[in-house]
Amino acid sequence: MMHRKTAQFLIPVLSILSALLVSTVIIIIAGRDPVMIFQKMLQATLGSRYGTGQVLFRMTTLILVGLAVALPFQVRLFNIGAEGQLQMGAFAAAMTGAMLPASLPSLSAISLCVVAAMGAGACWAMLAGVLKVRFGVNEVISTIMLNFIAQGITGYLLTYHFALPSTVHTSPVIDAAIIPSFSSLTGLFAKSPANFSTLLSPCVALLFWVILFKSRFGFEMRATGLQPEAARYGGINAGMHTLTAMGIGGAAAGLGAANILLGYKHYYEAGMTGGIGFTGIAVALLAGAHPLWIMLSALFFALLEYGGLTVNAYIPKDIFMMIEAITILLVISFSAVGKRLQQ
């Protein structure tokens, strides 16, 4: 099926190009020179060592939250809750990291914090899975609600129990729990928040690809997503796959939280996730929920997110949020058109 493969590749590329075209028009209407804006953006991101580091840092989180959305998506579950899972993961990592004895060796401290973040993310996502399997609650609704609840819980615990006096953040994690940044060890990417998690995220994407497309577990998992009834006849436990897909997805979101918290901020702060969990939905959709394509898709969104910030002085960064949204709308529309054409 050559047609299908080319369509899978062509649709995202066309969507990105059309979205860039639309944004060019908007920049012109706003009275700015689009060539100048895009040039500045490129200079400030891939053109500078600090900017590249910023893009890599954002890309890392986006790969992981993208995977958090993509894996459940393969089982036909729409995880809107990556944001909540990210918050719970970050909070758990901050709490664990702050409470560990300062004498702990670095490797165990980091591991404990990462496990805490992944566990918290996984539990939060699996809650939606349990509601679905046990009571048939639609996961779109439950994950949205769980986002609000996560916001409430972390907000309450922060404000009333764990915030340092007259600040909106917790006490920092012990030094041993900090994931070292590239600049601190090698001097690369000049003082940017890019840290060693960046090396981990492609491995996670690769692992997800192996699970989905190369393992027996993934064979069953995808079958459950494609034809749930046939899966039941084939002796596949669909409920189990719903739970594990949500759980593994939530764990990936937790890992994304570890990148921000242990690699950059080192403490939990109100609003620190800043909606990046929702951008994860866009990352997964643009990549067609394919773990390997997610790396490219995350790079694209990281460029837009940080690039938008760098040209904020000339043009509001909201324009780049529009590009993100337009790209996704186009991907969805083009896929629908493509399907109709194939029939």
Next chain:
Amino acid sequence: MGVAVRLSSISKRFGTFAANSNISLSIEEGSIHALVGENGAGKSTLTKIIYGMLQPSEGEVCIEGKPVKFTSPREAINAGIGMVHQHFMLIPTLSVAENIMLGNEHASLFQRLPLKEIKALIHRHALEFGLAVDPEAMVESLSVGEQQRVEILKLLFRNASIMIFDEPTAVLTPSEIEHLFATLRTLRDTGKTIILITHKLDEVLAVADTISVMRKGEIAGTMPANSITKPELAQMMVGRSVLLRVTNPPPNPGNTVLDIKSLDFCTPQGERKLHNLTFKVKAGEIYGIAGVEGNGQSEFLQALYGLAPAGTSLTGEATLKGETLIGKKPAEITLMGVSLTPENRLRHAVILDYSVSGNIMFGRHREQSFHRGIGFDNDVLNRYTRQMIADYDIKCGSPESQPLSSLSGGNQQKIVLARELSRPDISLLILAQPTRGVDIGAIETIHNKIIEARDKGIAILLISSELEEIIALSTRIGSIYKGAIVREFTDKEVAIKKNSEYEFKKEIGLHIT
């Protein structure tokens, strides 16, 4: 008599695949014209073109002498063409009269619906065409045969002069089929043109005036029905001579494998689908369950395979070699040595987006021989797939990469049967409608494989609404009606009655209606 439908050099291509190529055909006004052919021969595509659901890539359609280019069924309906689909297009919660009017209300927005006229019309047609049905009844309360009458009344209400019937007898009982044929003949005698799509040769010969045989998207021939015999028709359909009957050497049954004792099935809605169902299947025999669909066969399979919906009340016993099946999960039941070929295979037995080889092991993917590491052994799988493709004559180019959905319907069916019939270490093989949707050439292969499995000592439970198939294969036959076996024919009875197949069919027919 004029020509109702004339097709000139019609071709229809989907991508590079030609579903219809260069078809020219004239359908006489006031005749019953049958289109027969194997699955994938292009019958449905051709009728969809006539009915405006598809547009031809080339060629011209003329209706009553006028060239037409329909872009939607609505235009075809306005031109006097009607279609009775295989799956009825009725709204179950509306009454018969309301369904007949739907989409053609003969009333403006706030006007009262002309219910009285509809009732008068139904009454008139009931007398004339044998289409008796209560106009006030809810469609959901009607039998399948009555629902079909509603569909025909719909066409009459719209003044359709050309009526297309897509596999109209698939869901009917033998007596309902007779009734339908009488209606079709009366309709023809009043000047309506009937286009009948079917693959049942007996029925074509019984009711059609003219027969067109389709093969591989082309018309293989058109002839008057009284000038051709069944074997000749079959040969034209597949392009070679086929055995319509399988050689069935005497069976040698052993111990009881499946034992069903007073099984009752009550749906969560409180409907009782199985009544005290009791029978046994022995090793090395084929137990045929004959019956019209909807008499508890589906529910029985659900109960047997651990797939009954939550809230179902199940009582009674179902044991495999003494071990109970009730309350177990499908995966556990498979491990006990049970294979199930469900009737709705495209929905329940395959993953359409998976490759052909992925489907060859779907449901059997827990078998150790396919495993390597955390994944599958592609060498073993590919070798196995190639062997199945050769054994069952499955037409497919690249089984490792081609998705199952790109195969023709018949080949998709064969993949499921190849997979289930070659499962290792099974003691019970459950086959629901094993040859439905499969072409004549493949039926022969499948029947031989079923007999082969029986001779290996496997107990086989065959559920089929094709009486010919049941009689040709079964060692013993149970007639199911309203969730109970109402009459069981012993092996001796079957062996004797088989010799006069027509009489036997009639006798079974009496028990299942």
